[in-house]
Amino acid sequence: MKKTLVILLAIIGLSACQDNISENVQEITIGTRSATNTLEYYYWCNEEKIPLRILTDKYFVLTETTTSENLVQEFEKTGQKALSFRRERNFSYIEGISDNKFEIFKKAHSYIVSGGRPNTKDKILYSTPFYKNIQDEEIGITNEFSVILKNDADLPKLKHLAEENGVLFLGKEAIRKEYYALACTIDSKGNALEMANLFYETGLFEAANPEMLTKISPGVIMDPAFPDQWNLHNTTNLGNDINYLNAYSLGFPHIDDVIVAVIDNGVVSHHPDLPLYHLSFDAHTLSTPSVVYGSHGTNCAALIGAQHNNEGIAGIAPGVKLMPISIKYDADPGDGWTSSADIARGIRWAVNNGADILSCSWGNGGSSVDINREIQYALTEGRDENRGCIVVFATMNDSRSTVSYPANSNPGILAVGNMTSIGKRNGSSNYGKELDIVAPASHIPTLSTNLGTTYFSGTSAACPQVAGVAALILSANPNLTSKQVGDIIELTAQKVGGYGYSLKPDRPNGTWHSEMGYGLVDAYAAVALAPHFSVMPQSISGPESAVWDTAVSYSVSTSGLQAAGITFNGWSVVPSAAGDGWASSNYSSTTFNVTFTGMGEYTVKANFTLPGNIPYSLTKIVNVPVNLITPQIAFLGGDPSPIGRYGVVSAGVTNPQYVGGRLMPGMSFEWQVNGETFAEEIGGYGAFPNNGLGSSFALRCRSHLRNYVSEWSNTLYVTVGPGMRGQPLSQPSRQELERLWLEMVEAAREEAESSRAE
Amino acid sequence: MKKFAMLLGLAVVCVGFSTCRDKNSEKPEPPIDMTQYDNYYMYYEEKIELEKLNNKSYILFENKDIQVVSQQLTDIGIEMEAWPLNISNSAENPNGYLKNCTQAVVYVGIEEINEIKKLIYIAPFYTDLSREEIGITAELSVVLKRESDLPKLKQLCENNRVLFLGKDTIRTEYYILACTQASMGNALQMANLFYETGLFETAIPGFITTIHPIN
Known part of the structure; x- marks a missing residue:
């Protein structure tokens, strides 16, 4: 009874609006009615209303096939562009459909028309605008929608509702057998979006979904090694990857304009998964093209630019131009010596031949003015309008707390460390004050020189990933300077691993840690920020130091x-x-x-x-800041037994740091007695008047401190905050404490007697 | 005034060199102690200390002499790791200096190969503070403060019997020089001497090192 009433109400509601719909014969009035008849644009997904915004310059259009070519020409005359979507509708997905009944649709040709409202009304069977969702993605609605029944017995209700609303009932789908297909025409009482919403909101059906047209990015990367590329998507330890799939969904529109020079021991030129730029250079012989001295360069380059082509691995920046600059490593066959001047020339050659990014997974110990000058040249003279090349170096793998040369030689370099799959610094990854960023690089798949895949580890594997992300950033905004790209990578880093990242005066781009730098590179956040970085404020203005209560x-x-x-x-x-x-x-x-x-x-x-x-x-x-003034010791009372258990201190500070029975953040007290330090125990008594001048407060030493506090060991320090130790205090001797206690007891006794006498 | 005094000093050095110059002879005794320019290199304004290695040296010889040199080294039980010098790829070198040469690392100190015939250039290896081994090639590169200083550079090269190879083909603000056994010192000493005249923006000795891939 209730359901019948709902249907009835819906039909009445529709009837009331019918004039509106009927007035527009060729173009369906857009606007979907909710149960409360509120006009708004939305669709239902998992019982949630997904809001839509209407577009006025793009339409889904259905026309007869016979007139479609002329129609396209007419569109073009008026500056509109018609993109063919479906030449003929194949109804083979409907079980037992009658060809005759839907002949008009079978011969219909559908278009997506952009550039304004189609005005050739007499040749159009059906048209409806496009929408945008909250993510700003365009969504078209065709004339079809599909319904899932709650019970098979509800089929007559569906047919009845379709008939009442002028909707064609096409039949049961042959593939998704629980679905029934329906189609709107110009005679329907709404378009497919409206009808789907209306049908769903009757409560009679499990789902009613309009057929949507969207642009699908190749969201699934099909390269066979991709499931193992945990550096791009870590399914075991979520969040410990470079957030690549989200970045991928943003698209990399100008990636083929970006040139990454891979300065390494050469990259194989015949790998189907790894197309190379036509320019390359061999810094060992100072000639072109580059030479392959070993596999390392190929391993690195693949992480940057391997194609997404159902082969091998997926690179971070597929389509980027890879420019091999070959140098020779000590481990490569033949002589293992390399001229620093020749490496410098290799860098210069890359910069002068258009490299945007230099990826350098190598190092040595001999600081070279030749190499330093070229790095500086790349940073300041590289790219058009001296925007500067992005120079990325690995920190090397010596398990040392210092970043190796050349990664440590210039603050403009992005120095990259290696992170494990659980978000920790790999034990071999060098770290220290020059470390900027980390990438996941412990046993990750890459390409080998024999056209297969292999596994690769170390900061060598971390460095090209950051170079790859830098390429994505430039694809999103080619006008960024080298420094801006570095800032984006650092500002958007993920603070993984549970390290105590903190702000440092010489590290302006957020919190930093010596073992992780700014954290794990985040391709998605970096690419998302890149187009807007030039309008983003770069810093907060205001003092770095403040006075308490001011x-x-x-x-x-x-x-x-x-x-x-x-x-x-x-x-x-x-x-x-x-x-x-x-x-x-x-x-x-x-x-x-x-x-x-x-x-x-x-x-x-x-x-x-x-x-x-x-x-x-x-x-x-x-x-x-906290400003201690010279504290004084006083005995304020308390249980003196055993003697010395309580170190009682009266101290003055310019600000009250002991408020409401707890210490302020970042502050701690400690006792130091004869060179040994003890953590504080704060007693529940003592007072701090909030007058800025300070007063007394009480600290209770650990009970075992009593062994150290005696008439012979009287030096006591109070430390407030890191490095803020007060002047040494003269700890009351045992005899003094006893005397004070007896005085207090005696005073209390006298006071009590006096009270009794009164 | 200071520059004038420096130039005067150089002129004195030049006269001194000219008097003992003999193009076909062995290295002349320089009028100044070249060891003061040894065992360090200038890293911008900082002197980086080097420690000479007694088990490794850099040598240069003409390609046609490779068999002779190799045989001599083999006779005294010394190994050689050799590869071509591509000097024409790095400098304009209109005179074709050192055009057909082979460079090599030999695993012995320079004192033990002084008697080897046909060597154009010999220089020691060093280690720096990080214990990285650095060989000194024959090449050094100089950046002028002003283009008008070029004659001063050429003069200083002549005074010290250093070959002037012309502009670097890739880093075009650099001038490439090369030392031989006839020069007053090796490329490290010459780079230090040239830099410390104060006439040039920089003077960098040619280093060879081992570069490590990081995995």
Whole structure:
């Protein structure tokens, strides 16, 4: 009964709108009615309304095959472009369909017409606009939709509803047998999107889906080794990859304009999975073309540019121009000596012949002015308008805490380390202050010189991956400078592995760690940021140091962001609990006023959302210093037994660091007695008046400290925060503590007696 | 004034060299102690200390002499690792200096090969602080401060019997020079001497090292 009522209501609702629909004979009125008759554009997916935005310059058009060619010419005359979509509809996917009944559709030719509304009405059987979804992807709706019944017994209801709405019931699908196919015509009471929504919202059917036209990227990479390329998509330890599949979905529009010089021991030129650029150079003999001295160069180059062609592996930047610059390694056959001047010439040759990126998976210990000067030349003179080449070097694999030469020789170099599949630094990967970024490079598939695949490890394998991501960035925005590309890679890095990444004064692009640099390279975030980087603010303006309880301001420029589709989402501060509230703040303005009521290190963040819903933050580290004044020791009371258990300290500080019974973030106390350090135990008593001048507070030593506190060992330090040790204190002697205790007991006794007497 | 004094000094050196110059003779005794330019190289403004190796040397000889040199080395039980010198690919070299030469690393100190005939150039190997082995080739490259300084460079080459090969074919702001046994010193010494005249932006000795792939 209830279902019948719903159908009835739906039909009545439709009838009320029918005039609207009927008025437009050739073009179906777009707009889908929800159960509340609200006009909006959407479709249903998994019980969720997916919003759509209508496009006015692109249409799905159905015309008779016999008139279609003339129609296309008419479109062109009016500046429109018609792309043939389906020449004839093959209804073989419908079980037992009658050819005669749907003859008009069988002979229909469908087009996607762009450039405006089709105006040749008399030759068009059906037309409907395109839409865009929230991801800004274009979606066309054909005249067909399909329905799944809840019960087979509901089939008459479907047929009835179709008839009531002027929708053709085509029949049961032959392949997806639970589906029934339907089609709209100009006589239907809505287009396929509207009808699908209406049918679904009756509640009678499990699903009602309009046939959608979308552009499908080759989203599935079919290269046979791809499932093993955990560096691109780590299915075992999620998140520990370069986020490649998401990057791939963005597309790499100008990748074939990007040239990556692979400075290595040569790249095989006959590998079907690895096409090479026509320019190459051998730095060993200073002649062209390049020479293959070993397999290492091929292993590296494949990670950058292997084709997505159902063969071998999938490179990060398929279609990029690979320019081999061959040098000779010590392990290669024949002599193993290489001239630094010749390597320098190889670099210069690559730069002068258009290389955008230099990928260098090698190193040596002899610092060379020749090589240094060429790296600087590449960084500053390379590419059009001196945008600079992106120079990527491996940190080498000596298990050392220093980055090797040349990776350490110029801050403009991207120095790349090796990460394991669980997000940790590979033990062999050199690290240290020059490390910029890591890539997953522990046992990953690559191409071999014998046309097969092999496994490759080390920072040698990490370096080309960052070079590949740099190529993707340039494909998204060829105008970026070398520094900007490096900044993007560093700013968007993934903070994996559970390391204590932190902000450093000489590391402006976010938090950093000596073993991981800025973290794991993120191809998706980097490519998404690249087109907008020139309009993005590069930093937060405002002081790097603030005084406790004094308001300071921070600001960012948001000029041009809205036009680029970037949203400014306001500010945040971590640790958020530190200040126990902000005196004044406006989180949504581009200027942020904040008062730090605690001390230590804070991170101020300006938060944005890039197109594609990608979060992005600028950060600034702010130090609110602690200023100890010379502390004094006093005995404030407490249980003196056993003597010395309590080290009682009265100290003055310019700011209260002991608020509400806990330490402020980043601060700690420790006792040091005769050179031995003890962590604090904070007693629950003592007071800090919030007057900025400080007062007394109480610290209770660990119980075993009593063994060290005696009349003979009287030196005590209080340390507040890293490296902020106060002046040595004179610990009360045991006798003094006993005397103080007795005085207190006596005073308490006298007070009690006095009270009783009164 | 300082530059004038420097040029005067160079002129004195030049006169000194000219007086003992004999194109067909062995290396003349230089009027200044060339060992002061040994055992370091200039890394920008910093002196990088080098330690001479006694078990490895760099040599250069004409291609036609390869059998002779090889036989002499074999006779005294010394191994040689040789490959062609491509000097014409790196410098304009209109005079064809060192055009048909072979370079080699021999696994012995220079003192033990001084008597080997037909060697055009001999230089030691060193290690740097990171213990990386560095050989000194015959080549050195110089960048002028101004193009007008070119005559000074040529003069200094002549004074020190260093071959002037012309512009680098790829790095065109560089001038390529080459040392022989007739030069006043090896390429390391000459690069240091040239750089320390203050006349040039840089003077870089030719190094050979081993380059390591990283896997």
